[in-house]
Amino acid sequence: xxxxxxxxxxxxxxxxxxxxxxAGVDRAVETVERALEKHGAPVYVRHEIVxxxxxxxxxxxxxxVFVEETDQVPExxxxxxxxxxxxxxxxxxxxxxxxxxxxxxxxxxxxxxNEARRFARDDYDILLIGHEGHEEVVGTAGEAPDHVQLVDGxxxxxxxxxxxxxxxxxxSQTTLSVDETMEIVEKLRQRFPSCRIRPxxxxxxxxxxxxxxxxxxxxxxxx
Numbered sequence: 001x002x003x004x005x006x007x008x009x010x011x012x013x014x015x016x017x018x019x020x021x022x023a024g025v026d027r028a029v030e031t032v033e034r035a036l037e038k039h040g041a042p043v044y045v046r047h048e049i050v051x052x053x054x055x056x057x058x059x060x061x062x063x064x065v066f067v068e069e070t071d072q073v074p075e076x077x078x079x080x081x082x083x084x085x086x087x088x089x090x091x092x093x094x095x096x097x098x099x100x101x102x103x104x105x106x107x108x109x110x111x112x113x114n115e116a117r118r119f120a121r122d123d124y125d126i127l128l129i130g131h132e133g134h135e136e137v138v139g140t141a142g143e144a145p146d147h148v149q150l151v152d153g154x155x156x157x158x159x160x161x162x163x164x165x166x167x168x169x170x171x172s173q174t175t176l177s178v179d180e181t182m183e184i185v186e187k188l189r190q191r192f193p194s195c196r197i198r199p200x201x202x203x204x205x206x207x208x209x210x211x212x213x214x215x216x217x218x219x220x221x222x223x
Contacts, residue, residue: 024106025050028083029059031104035080036063044079046070046086047135049104070094078102084135085109087142108174109136113143119169120144125162127151127195129184130173137173157187169196 028049035043041063048056048066056066064080070093073079078100081090085105094101105113119126126148130137141148149160151170162168170188172181188195 022106024083024108025052028104028106029055031102032059032064032080033062035078035102039078042077044073044077045082046073046079046090047082047084049080049082070097070099073097073099076100080104082135083109085113085139087139089142090139106174109139112140112171112174115171116140116143116148120147122167123147124167124169124196125149125164127160127168127170127188128172129170129181130176134173134175136175140171140173151184151188154184154187157184157191160188160191162192165192166194168192168194
């Protein structure tokens with residue numbers, strides 16, 4: 001058999017920019033590190049601070065203890081809330097246990113929480129684009145549980161019901177891809193033409209947006 005036939009096939013690897021963590025993740029990790037430096041171990045963290053096994057394992061070795069709920073944290077202890085944000089009920093539960101809370105919520109997520117509260121005060125139906133069960137979605141929905149409906153994928157748009165088609169707004173999970181989000185938004189706008197768009201506060205994280213743009217604009221990318 002010819003050696004040419006056995007030669008490996010060479011492929012090009014295209015690396016989108018920027019790469020690495022977003023600012024919210026960097027901030028959250030630094031928050032836990034500073035808490036450990038200031039208070040010493042253990043420092044409790046509700047849920048994984050970020051979805052990255054290497055980061056979580058490194059922090060655990062330094063003394064961070066990851067828990068699912070605040071009732072797993074000893075009374076009076078320090079607990080850090082992850083970058084994904086939490087609902088007001090979580091703060092209330094922490095207060096009942098006299099926990100010292102440190103908020104590592106990503107500022108972009110906090111911005112979405114603020115929008116959810118604002119539109120709920122104005123009695124809007126809030127269509128939250130995101131994945132069911134994701135920590136960020138749970139936290140955002142918890143800001144206005146009587147006004148938020150989850151839209152998990154294009155297929156879910158047909159099941160959405162609203163009280164007044166002139167008082168509808170969409171918000172989104174910040175970690176979704178641009179393609180995924182805008183496909184759902186387009187279908188929502190078809191059903192509810194008056195649906196308000198909040199691009200400044202509901203867009204995905206900037207690094208994801210930039211990677212999406214570089215992928216779309218690269219002449220050699222066929223993804």
